[in-house]
Amino acid sequence: MLTRVVRRVVIAPAVVLLAVLMWITLPLWLLGAAALSPLLPGRWRALRLAWIFVVYLTMEAVVLAVLLGLWLASGFGRRIRSPYYEGIHYDLVQGVMWVFFREAKRVLKLTILTDGPSPDAHPGVPILVACRHAGPGDSFTLIHALMHWYRREPRVVLKDTLAWDPVIDVLLRRIPASFISPDPAEGDDLESKIALLASGLDADDAFVIFPEGGNFTPERRQRAIDKLHRLGLDKMAARAEAMTNVLAPRPGGFIAALDAAPEADVVLVAHTGLDHLLTVGDIWRELPMDKRIVMRWWQVSRDEIPESREERIEWLFGWWEHIDAWIEDYDGHPT
Numbered sequence: 001m002l003t004r005v006v007r008r009v010v011i012a013p014a015v016v017l018l019a020v021l022m023w024i025t026l027p028l029w030l031l032g033a034a035a036l037s038p039l040l041p042g043r044w045r046a047l048r049l050a051w052i053f054v055v056y057l058t059m060e061a062v063v064l065a066v067l068l069g070l071w072l073a074s075g076f077g078r079r080i081r082s083p084y085y086e087g088i089h090y091d092l093v094q095g096v097m098w099v100f101f102r103e104a105k106r107v108l109k110l111t112i113l114t115d116g117p118s119p120d121a122h123p124g125v126p127i128l129v130a131c132r133h134a135g136p137g138d139s140f141t142l143i144h145a146l147m148h149w150y151r152r153e154p155r156v157v158l159k160d161t162l163a164w165d166p167v168i169d170v171l172l173r174r175i176p177a178s179f180i181s182p183d184p185a186e187g188d189d190l191e192s193k194i195a196l197l198a199s200g201l202d203a204d205d206a207f208v209i210f211p212e213g214g215n216f217t218p219e220r221r222q223r224a225i226d227k228l229h230r231l232g233l234d235k236m237a238a239r240a241e242a243m244t245n246v247l248a249p250r251p252g253g254f255i256a257a258l259d260a261a262p263e264a265d266v267v268l269v270a271h272t273g274l275d276h277l278l279t280v281g282d283i284w285r286e287l288p289m290d291k292r293i294v295m296r297w298w299q300v301s302r303d304e305i306p307e308s309r310e311e312r313i314e315w316l317f318g319w320w321e322h323i324d325a326w327i328e329d330y331d332g333h334p335t
Helices: 002-024 026-039 045-073 083-107 138-149 160-164 166-171 188-198 218-230 234-242 251-260 280-286 309-332
Strands: 111-115 127-131 153-159 177-180 205-209 265-272 292-300
Touching: 002 026, 002 045, 002 160, 002 166, 026 045, 045 083, 045 166, 083 111, 083 138, 083 166, 111 138, 127 138, 127 251, 138 153, 138 205, 138 265, 138 292, 153 160, 153 188, 160 166, 160 177, 177 188, 188 205, 188 251, 205 251, 218 234, 234 309, 251 309, 265 309, 292 309
Parallel strands: 111 292, 127 205, 127 265, 153 177, 153 205
Antiparallel strands: 265 292
């Protein structure tokens, strides 16, 4: 509770103040970035990234002001979670995503491609979206795709550390979303949170989960393999060792969502273009200049998904092996 007060009372006003100061001193920042650009790899790298930071910080400040206005208009928050205001907040998310990705694609020369059948191959049913997690920005790219290209209203499970961004903190507490801690001590409570969020999906909803539990790194991959060995799941550990591009999925949350939404189809999502960015140096050298992000979708009808827990774990591992093979093949033969 104390950390939420700090985010709302200290960090959010600080972001608005920083945005104002940035615009007051903007010519100096742009001149400095332009002067640095010839010294850095890439075409106008510093200047282009500086402009994206300006756009991001400006949007943060503007959205915080809009969110405050909506809170006041809703009777000091009394009606803020009503269907009417929920729809307004989803529209706000969609608008923010549209502006930011439009600028990112224009300034940073990003290209986002989708491969495979549309997730709406079976319209009129909710979907559970299980996505590979690797590199910065993949969750935002996925939400952008779901809202703009597939007209879905996402319900997202995300780490509680992301709540330190004041817009994410405020906005995602007004629409269906769940901040969870990766701390395994949460145990069943974590799965109950996921099940609650996945309940009551309608035909326009998309429940989003990242079964790996975190971005791919070699260290996390090895820890996941070691954990399977400690649990006596040596066959699963061997399968996880054979997957070199993804982490072994954690099935508990995904299965809880399946049980809570028995009418939903499942969409599996792989992507490439944002991976191999493991350190700050990697991000500075490669992200996100002149990148092509490819997202591959597979939709599985509910009647094709096994019923028992053991069969579902096997099914999920099989799909993660398929995703690993797709990434390996695509990275070796990009088109």
